[in-house]
Amino acid sequence: MKNGIFTITENKPLTHNIMLMRLRGDASACTRPGQFINIKIEGLFLRRPISVCDIKGDEITIIYKIVGAGTNRMSNMKVGDELDVLSGLGNGYDTSLSGDRPLLVGAGVGVPPLYLLAKKLTAEGKKVSAVLGFHDKSDVFFEKEFAEFCDLTVATSNGSHGKKGRVTDYMDTDYTYVYVCGPAAMLRSVYDKSKTSGQFSFEERMGCGFGACMGCSCKTKYGYKRICKDGPVLCKEEIIW
Numbered sequence: 001m002k003n004g005i006f007t008i009t010e011n012k013p014l015t016h017n018i019m020l021m022r023l024r025g026d027a028s029a030c031t032r033p034g035q036f037i038n039i040k041i042e043g044l045f046l047r048r049p050i051s052v053c054d055i056k057g058d059e060i061t062i063i064y065k066i067v068g069a070g071t072n073r074m075s076n077m078k079v080g081d082e083l084d085v086l087s088g089l090g091n092g093y094d095t096s097l098s099g100d101r102p103l104l105v106g107a108g109v110g111v112p113p114l115y116l117l118a119k120k121l122t123a124e125g126k127k128v129s130a131v132l133g134f135h136d137k138s139d140v141f142f143e144k145e146f147a148e149f150c151d152l153t154v155a156t157s158n159g160s161h162g163k164k165g166r167v168t169d170y171m172d173t174d175y176t177y178v179y180v181c182g183p184a185a186m187l188r189s190v191y192d193k194s195k196t197s198g199q200f201s202f203e204e205r206m207g208c209g210f211g212a213c214m215g216c217s218c219k220t221k222y223g224y225k226r227i228c229k230d231g232p233v234l235c236k237e238e239i240i241w
Helices: 071-074 112-123 143-147 184-193
Strands: 002-013 018-024 037-039 048-056 059-065 083-091 104-106 128-135 152-157 177-181 198-201 217-220 223-226 232-234
Touching: 002 071, 018 071, 018 152, 018 217, 037 112, 048 071, 059 223, 083 177, 104 112, 112 128, 112 143, 112 177, 177 184, 184 198
Parallel strands: 104 128, 104 177, 128 152, 177 198
Antiparallel strands: 002 018, 002 083, 018 059, 037 048, 037 083, 048 059, 198 232, 217 223
């Protein structure tokens, strides 16, 4: 974990409520896909945890949804603005367990951290497949970017773009391991449907973001773990629903 000042180099809308922000600073603490950063917003007590979507040199890309005061304020920030950022938080995904045909499954704001994972797995010579779920065609983002690195299926619940249905409707492929990120209900559905081992990234309300406050602890088969420190990625075999 590192604390530093990052400068905004880009902040633009991808959909009606999804934003992409690029930040330049010391990104060396981010070493695995699936990690997150914690952003201090002036005037607000708690930092905002946001998953890392991509890293290129000293630039971190995040994709966030406008849901409250903090993210709304972030959406109005300008290029050149500076942010106090804790980086390199969480454990991230372990790609050494993937086998040669990993499957990535994500929905909504669970999609962004899977992008860096897809890039890394592809660079390691794996044949990557991905199923990404959204509600409507107006919610879809990063489709072309994912298609560069994997065999991609996009599903919308109302059928307005790609395949109609849920991500679990399109998991009947030949895969060796599954990586998942998204809402809790989707994680549970993928857990029940998946036929291999895998890693699941969980969302919890966080206080500190680095394991000190114990506010995001959850029970696993191996005892209590802190989602911000020991997670957000948990292995399938340790999860208790």
